[in-house]
Amino acid sequence: MRKQHKYMLLATLGWSLAIPAPSQSQEIVHDKAPAQLERMVRQDCGSCHGMTFKGGLGSPLLPENLIAYSIDDLTTIILDGLPGTAMPPWRAVVSQRDAIWMAQYLKQGGNN
């Protein structure tokens, strides 16, 4: 599993070096409105986790799948991703506040 480690490193480095890239160069990430966040969780997270969070390439994200995680844990997973897996860090497009909103949304099974 040496490969795994390599990718862990790359994924972490990936973020810090990502800044100069064209679309990431737009200053800070702004907080988004709830409707936009809901659409993002359903559609963009949904492209891997399923629009109804029953899973896809990514694991299911229904409340019963997330019992072991606190809001803090989930916020960190969303912002930093899970290195070595296909779960990307979202920090470049999602603010801290947005990530907390998403974490709560998932914990509550899609009701915020």
Place this chain on the structure above:
Amino acid sequence: MDQLPPTRERQTVGTTMRNCVVACCVLFLGACSSAPSSLRGTADLATVIARADGQVAILDTTAHQWTGKVAGLGDLSHASIVYSRNGQFAFVFGRDGGLTKVDILNQTIVGRAMQAGNSIGGAISQDGKLVAVANYEPGGVRVFDSQTLDLVADIPATIGKGPDRSKVVGLVDAPGNRFVFSLWDSGEIWIVDFSSGTTPEITRFENIGTQPYDALITPDGRYYIAGLFGEDGMVMIDLWHPENGVRRILDHYGKGETRLPVYKMPHLEGWAVAGKQAFVPAVGRHEVLVIDTDSWKETGRIAVHGQPVFVMAHPDGKHVWVNFSVPDYDTVQIIDTESLEISGELKPGTGVLHMEFSPRGDQVWLSVRDDNKVIGYNPYTLTRFAELPLPSPSGIFMSHRAGQTGL
């Protein structure tokens, strides 16, 4: 939903005079009722997924309007479609494991099976008799009779000798009534051969690389090429010579370079090839890669606006169109295949998820998810000629795919 106007088939069944009279009356009544259309072909129709509310819409690309919508198809996030060999029926593969057969002329559901818990796409066999579905849960491929949707074969994607199973991706049809697919979790490619009946002969290629995420087959059905997510490069099998095994291509691209976070898996549907150059999305980079299809070596990289998702060649081969993952999915870029430069750019709206050309390339249709629109452009002048409302549109599938290997 179930007002089925008589079809050509049924009319020709009647041979006696009386049958003919009956058939004619039925035809007449059918025409007088709210039957959606008189006799027509399907070659200018497309089926479009409206993923938010589980329906598909049938697009008449000549009249620039919906001919109808069909609801009740379940969870259509990441849904895709293949066509029956006569171009009348669309097989819709839903995320929730639903396989739905839709008559696009009469806009009705003619069959539906909940065949798995979670699936990703499918393919139809060369002879049109078998429809195969790639499943994440339970990991494997299930194959159905395209007429009845009865289960014909169940192929669990076992890891080693099992019991664990892998998610299946990149399922395509190949000549000789074969299907080819890749195993995400265990890094394998399988060829399943249905040429001698309903019990397939399975060939496994192991250790092909880490996390194949999608695959394509060249239009002649010769090369199966899978993209790798867990490492750089792609792998290829020459289906004329499967005994030669798997060959690594593009394994130098990106070596020692860092990737951006990948917000959406790129798609390898279709084969963007122009002359001897093929164009593929780079994973985790704002680049489209150019491959020489003789040597299979990388011959160029084109810097683009974001992380490419679909890279589609215009049928005339002069241009390649590219869309992007979140957050750059408001943009479409057009690459000139001679100069390898960006020759055009569109901002159709937020969430451009898919692009589909008409078979001769006089039109291109884009789905713009967040604007709830499907937009038709003239690909030469880049002017809009149609804008049709549809809630959260995603995939657009022209019916001429019926006659194309791998689509």
